[in-house]
Amino acid sequence: MPLEILLMNTIVPYSHVLVLAAAVFFLGAACAAARRNLVMILIGVEVMLNAAGVALVGASLRWQHLDGQALVIFIMCVAAAEVAVGLALIIYSQRRTGTLDADRYNLMKG
Amino acid sequence: MNLYGVIFYLLAFIILASTAMAVTRRNLMHAIVYLVFSFFGTALLFYLLGAPFLAVLEVIIYAGAIMVLFLFIVMMLEINPAEEPVSSYLRRWLPAAVLGALSLAAASSLLLFKAGPPLVLPLSAASPLEFGRFLFQRYWFSVEIVSFLLFVALVGALYLGRREG
Numbered sequence: 290m291p292l293e294i295l296l297m298n299t300i301v302p303y304s305h306v307l308v309l310a311a312a313v314f315f316l317g318a319a320c321a322a323a324r325r326n327l328v329m330i331l332i333g334v335e336v337m338l339n340a341a342g343v344a345l346v347g348a349s350l351r352w353q354h355l356d357g358q359a360l361v362i363f364i365m366c367v368a369a370a371e372v373a374v375g376l377a378l379i380i381y382s383q384r385r386t387g388t389l390d391a392d393r394y395n396l397m398k399g
Numbered sequence: 400m401n402l403y404g405v406i407f408y409l410l411a412f413i414i415l416a417s418t419a420m421a422v423t424r425r426n427l428m429h430a431i432v433y434l435v436f437s438f439f440g441t442a443l444l445f446y447l448l449g450a451p452f453l454a455v456l457e458v459i460i461y462a463g464a465i466m467v468l469f470l471f472i473v474m475m476l477e478i479n480p481a482e483e484p485v486s487s488y489l490r491r492w493l494p495a496a497v498l499g500a501l502s503l504a505a506a507s508s509l510l511l512f513k514a515g516p517p518l519v520l521p522l523s524a525a526s527p528l529e530f531g532r533f534l535f536q537r538y539w540f541s542v543e544i545v546s547f548l549l550f551v552a553l554v555g556a557l558y559l560g561r562r563e564g
Contacts, residue, residue: 300403300447302517304510309411311506313418315499320422323495328427328473332434336418339441339461346448350520355533358450358525359541362534365460366545370552372465376472377559383476 306347314340327382327389331375338368403522406447413440425488427473431466438462448520452527 317336324330342361349357383389386396400408414437421433442457525533534542 297401297403298522299401300520300522301400301407302519304513304517305407305411306448306520307510308507309414311510312415312503315503315506316415316418316422318502319492319495319499322498323492324422325491326427328469329422329430332430332469333422335461335465336422336434336437339438342453342457343441343444346445346450346453347520349525350449350523351518353521353523355525355530356537358453358530359534359538361450361453362456363538363541363545365456366549369460369465370548372468373552373556374559376468377556379472380476381559389476 300350303347303351307344310340310344310347313343325391327379327391330391331372331379334375335368335372338364338371403447407444410440410444410447413437414444423492428470431469431473435462435466438466449522449524450530451524452530 314337317333317340319333320336321330321333324333342364345357345361345364347357349355349361379389382394386394388394417433417436417440421430421437424430424433438457438461442454442462445451445457446454
């Protein structure tokens with residue numbers, strides 16, 4: 290392969306970035322749906338937010354505009370806030386019920 | 400495919416493999432450490448896609464702060480490893496995996512098989528200075544709102560985490 294092709298100033302088609310983001314997103318969604326542990330459910334949500342960030346950075350490069358990158362900053366802030374409150378809630382519910390298993394929360398069951 | 404394409408597919412493989420390992424581990428510690436790998440890969444991907452500042456933030460916030468918070472919580476709670484049998488584990492994963500795979504197939508066929516030549520991403524990068532100027536000129540109000548959101552989250556976490564009585 291000649292060096293010019295090897296060092297061409299292009300990366301990959303934009304759709305490949307979107308497919309990667311979709312794959313990571315669905316991994317996170319499957320994790321949030323299939324796991325019973327509250328911590329793993331929160332991790333699934335984190336993975337989904339991260340996938341949204343990948344898609345937005347790719348879009349920012351695609352349209353040569355910084356709006357996408359600015360949105361990623363806000364996604365990171367929301368993820369940080371969500372993790373702080375989510376983990377506090379996990380500790381709280383573990384103190385209240387003594388378990389982290391989402392299936393054991395059946396206080397309302399008649 | 401040129402050099403940057405090779406790097407992209409390598410990073411995509413790292414991200415997908417480590418995320419898949421993370422979401423299927425039964426030990427929480429292992430899942431979190433695999434997720435750190437995934438976030439490092441994402442940070443490198445951000446750097447490749449022209450966002451060096453976001454790459455640094457990804458390492459600091461996601462791989463650093465958030466994952467360390469998860470590790471602390473997991474150590475604090477002394478979670479005993481789940482005793483559920485492998486069969487119920489698989490039965491639980493089956494619908495989620497099938498639905499996820501179907502959604503991914505639908506999304507990729509929509510995205511990949513489109514008429515016309517594919518739009519190939521150019522190589523460029525936004526310097527942190529440029530990005531910071533843009534953020535505080537165009538989105539200064541959103542930055543204020545988000546800082547308030549972080550403050551509310553801090554108060555909420557403190558309130559929920561306090562000792563009873």
